[in-house]
Amino acid sequence: MEVYKRANINRKLFSKIRCGDGYMPSKKTVLALAIALRLNIDETQDILACAGYALSHSVKFDVIVEFFIVHEMLVVPEFLRTLVFARPRGDDQFADCTFSPSLDMSR
Secondary structure, eight states: OOHHHHTTOOHHHHHHHHHOSSOOOOHHHHHHHHHHTTOOHHHHHHHHHHTTOOOOTTSHHHHHHHHHHHTTOOOHHHHHHHHHHOOOBTTBTTTTOOOOTTOOOOO
């Protein structure tokens, strides 16, 4: 499966990112690509930094994402659906996100 499909982004967006014509992907898109590529936490932090972002321990969403990456607890399609459909509400960036009880956290 191609990276953009695993990252749950369309081919057009993936092409914009790869061409680099000044397009700046969102932090969630960069994280989706890092997860789809199964990058470790150091590689994830590097790719985020290249895009001008960082994981923050003061943002609940970032803490959750970092936990899953560090503990290699990612079931890519389900996790990315959760990542993409999470809707920020106020300062609680993970407020509307629910995890499916059917997620298999083992690798």
